[in-house]
Amino acid sequence: MDALITGLTEWFTVPLQFEFVRRALLVSVVAGVVCAVLSCWMTLVGWSLMGDAVSHAVLPGVVLSFMFGLPFAVGALVFGAGSVALIGVVNRTSRVKEDAVIGVVFTAMFALGLVLVSRVPSQTDLGHILFGNVLGVSDTDIWQVLVLAAVVLAVVWYKHRDLTLYAFDPVHAHALGINPRLLETLLLGLLSVTVVVALQAVGIILVVAMVIIPGATAYLLTDRFERMLLISASIAVAAAVAGVFTSFHLNVSTGGSIVLAQAAAFTLAYLLSPRQGVLRRGLSARRRRARGRSSVTAAP
Amino acid sequence: MSASTTSSPAVPAIEVSGATVRYGDVLALDDVSLEVAPGRVCGLLGTNGSGKSTLFKTVLGLVPADHGRVRVLGRTSADARRAGAVGYVPQSEQVDWAFPVRVRDVVMMGRYGHMGRRRRARAADREAVEHALERTHLSDLADRQIGALSGGQRKRAFVARAIAQGAAVLLLDEPFAGVDKRSEATIVELLRALRGEGHTLLVSTHDLAQVPVLCDEAVLLQRRVIAHGAPAEVLRPEVLMEAFGIHSDEEGPVWTR
Numbered sequence: 001m002d003a004l005i006t007g008l009t010e011w012f013t014v015p016l017q018f019e020f021v022r023r024a025l026l027v028s029v030v031a032g033v034v035c036a037v038l039s040c041w042m043t044l045v046g047w048s049l050m051g052d053a054v055s056h057a058v059l060p061g062v063v064l065s066f067m068f069g070l071p072f073a074v075g076a077l078v079f080g081a082g083s084v085a086l087i088g089v090v091n092r093t094s095r096v097k098e099d100a101v102i103g104v105v106f107t108a109m110f111a112l113g114l115v116l117v118s119r120v121p122s123q124t125d126l127g128h129i130l131f132g133n134v135l136g137v138s139d140t141d142i143w144q145v146l147v148l149a150a151v152v153l154a155v156v157w158y159k160h161r162d163l164t165l166y167a168f169d170p171v172h173a174h175a176l177g178i179n180p181r182l183l184e185t186l187l188l189g190l191l192s193v194t195v196v197v198a199l200q201a202v203g204i205i206l207v208v209a210m211v212i213i214p215g216a217t218a219y220l221l222t223d224r225f226e227r228m229l230l231i232s233a234s235i236a237v238a239a240a241v242a243g244v245f246t247s248f249h250l251n252v253s254t255g256g257s258i259v260l261a262q263a264a265a266f267t268l269a270y271l272l273s274p275r276q277g278v279l280r281r282g283l284s285a286r287r288r289r290a291r292g293r294s295s296v297t298a299a300p
Numbered sequence: 301m302s303a304s305t306t307s308s309p310a311v312p313a314i315e316v317s318g319a320t321v322r323y324g325d326v327l328a329l330d331d332v333s334l335e336v337a338p339g340r341v342c343g344l345l346g347t348n349g350s351g352k353s354t355l356f357k358t359v360l361g362l363v364p365a366d367h368g369r370v371r372v373l374g375r376t377s378a379d380a381r382r383a384g385a386v387g388y389v390p391q392s393e394q395v396d397w398a399f400p401v402r403v404r405d406v407v408m409m410g411r412y413g414h415m416g417r418r419r420r421a422r423a424a425d426r427e428a429v430e431h432a433l434e435r436t437h438l439s440d441l442a443d444r445q446i447g448a449l450s451g452g453q454r455k456r457a458f459v460a461r462a463i464a465q466g467a468a469v470l471l472l473d474e475p476f477a478g479v480d481k482r483s484e485a486t487i488v489e490l491l492r493a494l495r496g497e498g499h500t501l502l503v504s505t506h507d508l509a510q511v512p513v514l515c516d517e518a519v520l521l522q523r524r525v526i527a528h529g530a531p532a533e534v535l536r537p538e539v540l541m542e543a544f545g546i547h548s549d550e551e552g553p554v555w556t557r
Contacts, residue, residue, distance in 0.1 A: 044399060158418055159418075162419060168396065169390065169395070169409070171360070171394070172390075172409060172461070174360065174362060175360055175386050175387065176381065176413040177381040177384070178412065178413070222400060223400050225401060
């Protein structure tokens, strides 16, 4: 028993002796919480594809930032927000459906990024941008993550009731003289910034997981929005911690481990949620059928 | 909460004049003019695609009219909305019933126009919500998730939201769809009580049986206003048949359930 406790303690304490692990943990937890908070609204509005789109579309921005020696967040934000605006414009001014517009814009942006990377001599590794490099974040990276995270959380704290009103009933918002288009823009802006925050932790490809899975998981577990926020953030923190330590001990991809931990949480909720869980619903359906049969046999 | 004091009887609560709305090549509303006096219940009748929803959206300012104008209590739609005068009760299909909000939260959303930028509820807001819940007999169900209500209770929750808002003009989109007979009677009673306090109601419905019970007047819409008058006049078979170009040897539209 003592050996187990010692082992477990060491599992956590040994990695923490390394500064790069502590930094990775900080970035992953902060990014995870910001994404988790926003993911609650993403889940309810149904913007998963939009999250995917914004994350891929920032690639050329990141590459250009490196080219001009700017902080990566600057280019990423310009291209993230720009793509969202472009999607909106094309959607409103053509008969093509929104999901197709999103598909066209984000793949085009991503392709532009790939072309730029191949032409631009740069010290940055495409792999790090795509898959994250949280074990090697610089001081500048950490500051960008912390500042942007603080901005997103502050805006969300200030506007969360309006965002929920928009998600639930935009027509009612309009009827109250509150502009739903503005709230939509605000939410998209927050999504862009959040994606940039999470890039450092898990990279472009897996960002979308961070802005969907925690909220979707929490949605399976509660009917209260405030609880949904808490559960979602808790899942993200737990997944960040589990992911970073697992990645250290097993020498596997950090971003991958974090997202796998989130997916594991989702799977558990999907199967075991008290009200929404598949197992629970399956069991009660069988019980109902069994009752039905017994009442049939009992009938004369 | 007496809505009647906010406007003199001379000004119509809802005034639509010469409104024409096109979606691309499709003519949705054709020179529609309509006046509803304060404190009246007006039934808006028409088949699917007759422009009922478009007329609602035009009054709400969601769809701009190509021609014509809309006034609510003598003000532009935008001014009336900003003043909190316009309440909207959506069709069931337009609501995400799995959304994690409680009945109380939904009713509280009616108060957002009265609150500051953070929408923090004050004592007056909480009182208004409790009052609206009582009026709609939902006090005991206030902490339920909105989808855990029956069809009639769901409608009442959204009427409660409009009551909490203090809206003088209520637009109700198909309030009897998916509602059983007994809840229907409860809703009619509630709406008539609101009318008694001076609220003006525009009610779109397929359910012709409720029209003479609930409405002071009725409008028959088929892209144009075909008839506007007392329910008994508008609902005469000759008017209905003429309106839809149906001759007596053909079978009429199936209206009632």
